[in-house]
Amino acid sequence: MTVPPRETVAFEDAPPRAAAVFHPTTRQLVIGAAVLAALAAPFVFKSFVVFQLTLVMVYGLAILGLNLLTGFNGQFSLGHSAFYGIGAYTAAILMDRLDVAYYWTLPFAGAVCFVSGFLFGLPALRLQGLYLALATFALATAMPQILKFQPLEPLTGGVQGIVILKPDPPASVPLDADQWLYYFTLAVLLVMFAGAANLVKSRTGRAIMAIRDHPIAAASMGINTALYKTLTFGVSAFYTGVAGALGAIAVQFVAPDSFTFLLSVSLLVGLVVGGVGSIPGSLFGGVFVLFVPNIAERVSTGLAGAIYGVILLLVIFVMPSGAAGFARRAVARLTRAVGPERSSR
Amino acid sequence: MELVLQQVLAGLATGAIYAAMALAVVMIYQAIDHLNFAQGEMAMFSTFLAWQMIQWGWPYWAAFVAAVALSFLGGVAIDRILFRPINNAPILSQLAAFIALYSILNSSAGEIWDFNIKTFPSPFGMTPLFGERLISTHEAGMIGVTLAMLALLYFFFRGSRLGLAMRAAATNPESARLVGIRVGWMIALGWGMSAAVGAVAGMLIAPIVFLEPNMMLGVLLYGFAGAVLGGLSSPGGAVAGGFAVGVIENLAGTFIPYVGRELKLTIALVLIVAVLMVRPTGIFGRAVVSRV
Numbered sequence: 001m002t003v004p005p006r007e008t009v010a011f012e013d014a015p016p017r018a019a020a021v022f023h024p025t026t027r028q029l030v031i032g033a034a035v036l037a038a039l040a041a042p043f044v045f046k047s048f049v050v051f052q053l054t055l056v057m058v059y060g061l062a063i064l065g066l067n068l069l070t071g072f073n074g075q076f077s078l079g080h081s082a083f084y085g086i087g088a089y090t091a092a093i094l095m096d097r098l099d100v101a102y103y104w105t106l107p108f109a110g111a112v113c114f115v116s117g118f119l120f121g122l123p124a125l126r127l128q129g130l131y132l133a134l135a136t137f138a139l140a141t142a143m144p145q146i147l148k149f150q151p152l153e154p155l156t157g158g159v160q161g162i163v164i165l166k167p168d169p170p171a172s173v174p175l176d177a178d179q180w181l182y183y184f185t186l187a188v189l190l191v192m193f194a195g196a197a198n199l200v201k202s203r204t205g206r207a208i209m210a211i212r213d214h215p216i217a218a219a220s221m222g223i224n225t226a227l228y229k230t231l232t233f234g235v236s237a238f239y240t241g242v243a244g245a246l247g248a249i250a251v252q253f254v255a256p257d258s259f260t261f262l263l264s265v266s267l268l269v270g271l272v273v274g275g276v277g278s279i280p281g282s283l284f285g286g287v288f289v290l291f292v293p294n295i296a297e298r299v300s301t302g303l304a305g306a307i308y309g310v311i312l313l314l315v316i317f318v319m320p321s322g323a324a325g326f327a328r329r330a331v332a333r334l335t336r337a338v339g340p341e342r343s344s345r
Numbered sequence: 346m347e348l349v350l351q352q353v354l355a356g357l358a359t360g361a362i363y364a365a366m367a368l369a370v371v372m373i374y375q376a377i378d379h380l381n382f383a384q385g386e387m388a389m390f391s392t393f394l395a396w397q398m399i400q401w402g403w404p405y406w407a408a409f410v411a412a413v414a415l416s417f418l419g420g421v422a423i424d425r426i427l428f429r430p431i432n433n434a435p436i437l438s439q440l441a442a443f444i445a446l447y448s449i450l451n452s453s454a455g456e457i458w459d460f461n462i463k464t465f466p467s468p469f470g471m472t473p474l475f476g477e478r479l480i481s482t483h484e485a486g487m488i489g490v491t492l493a494m495l496a497l498l499y500f501f502f503r504g505s506r507l508g509l510a511m512r513a514a515a516t517n518p519e520s521a522r523l524v525g526i527r528v529g530w531m532i533a534l535g536w537g538m539s540a541a542v543g544a545v546a547g548m549l550i551a552p553i554v555f556l557e558p559n560m561m562l563g564v565l566l567y568g569f570a571g572a573v574l575g576g577l578s579s580p581g582g583a584v585a586g587g588f589a590v591g592v593i594e595n596l597a598g599t600f601i602p603y604v605g606r607e608l609k610l611t612i613a614l615v616l617i618v619a620v621l622m623v624r625p626t627g628i629f630g631r632a633v634v635s636r637v
Contacts, residue, residue, distance in 0.1 A: 123618065123622055126622050126625050127621055127622075127625055128625070130379070130380060130577065131573060131625055131626070131627075134569065134617070134621070135618045137566070137569075137614075138614035138615065138617065138618050141566070141611065142614060145610065261566075268437070268441070269441050271437070272437045272438050272440070272441040276435060276437050302452075302456045303452055303453065303456050304452060305449065305451055306448065306449045306453050306456070307452075308445075308448050309445040309446065309448035312441060312442075312444065312445035312448070313427070313442060313446075316431060316438050316442050316445070317430065320431055320433075320434035320435065320438050321435055321438065
């Protein structure tokens, strides 16, 4: 991401303190405020809303996974519903068949998805753009069919899927099951978002983005493009897989038809609306994916799809580079408006 | 051997559906350089328009011509109204706009004409060809129309001034603009033509899959697969790819024991991906060489 010129302007024209208000501390303040609001939410809202917010976080995490691949590495995927499904099924099978505690299913689901993502990344190395889209689309189409596949039925439960029990909070915690699951998801979310932010800032992250910006230049600088691309595929699948496991625990049910190509499309829409290549934007994408179809449904049942489409179009017209790009531009404009005013005083 | 022949024939019959759609897909790809996810819904909407006119008592061919003309205008309008303003938005945002368009068309068609399946007449009749049940006169006619459209498009792009201008606008917009080609209108024309081709495809497909708002979902995906397999830069390749997908799907379902029937779609897609591993730009596609 390029750094907007606002900083230099602010430093030259305004006293350093005024500039500091708008630079890194603002970001930290916003994050802090968001976390506090998130912590307070379960005590403010009804339990159904708390459940919906949990799902927002789950989708946000899945979109973050897609974002790492598409936004930061430039690889296009229509197959993330498959990784979400693998994660969900891993969690459900572990909990239902093997009586594993719900929190242990997350690392397993992540690991399984990391390996499948890495392996899928190998053939994907040959393909680019739309051809990669087709290959990942094949993965998305295959997944429900494989989950329904007769010989695997003892494991996957076939068309019926698997019902799992909602985890109870520990006896010492005075929360109901929805609230507990909310906090559990929030904790996982914070850890994984922080992890992604650090990954992107690191040397590895720069290599990943260099491949996106110019693969040939990246290779000639000594970056092992094949390795980084497949690893990014793995990490991306890891994130989406953990989200899938959390989603399965929250919804208490997995079935093959929840993980179709349409889920991939939803995640893609969330990615675009939140902002391609923006980590906090992914969470906004989660909000859009969960709430907008509901809003459209409430306006008109028959035309719900049309209203959803119109809202989506309006969002794209207003924010062509997603919520993150919109916020960046708004902040830049505000600083520009405020900066000169202060210096003139 | 006879079974193979029969299955290949049946595969060609289904493949004709995919080939017709693949042609529309390549058409728009030539003009705007990416896939239009709403293509199938646009074709579906055109077919509903034709159906409505037939319901009003219009003769088949009048409705056919009117629907193609309306679709052409509709395609141009969609480009000018919806996509021109976001011309400079990132590709993924445009992709989301396609998804929005898909959703709007699908839901409005459901609201206007409801979700019950409707029969759509065929100009060729539905009787079996050569007394074989595997391929009907309609399917044979459909293969013929698809090939005719392909030939027409080939001569349009190779032989006419306008076709040359459209190709120039697609390959190198800046240079095309410098020699006086109105690139924006060429793109709009590409939209219109792909909508028209899609309308023809929709009206040919409707007698087989029946008319309803979701009729195009599967067809479009196979059409994409066919177009990508054949190579997005080659209309002839796309048609061949469409037929190939139909044949592969049928043969996989018949001859791969045990898993074939249940997973035939998966197997077809895996085979396509395997082909792409060897030829990453499709069988007939040209590799894009980029200057560093």
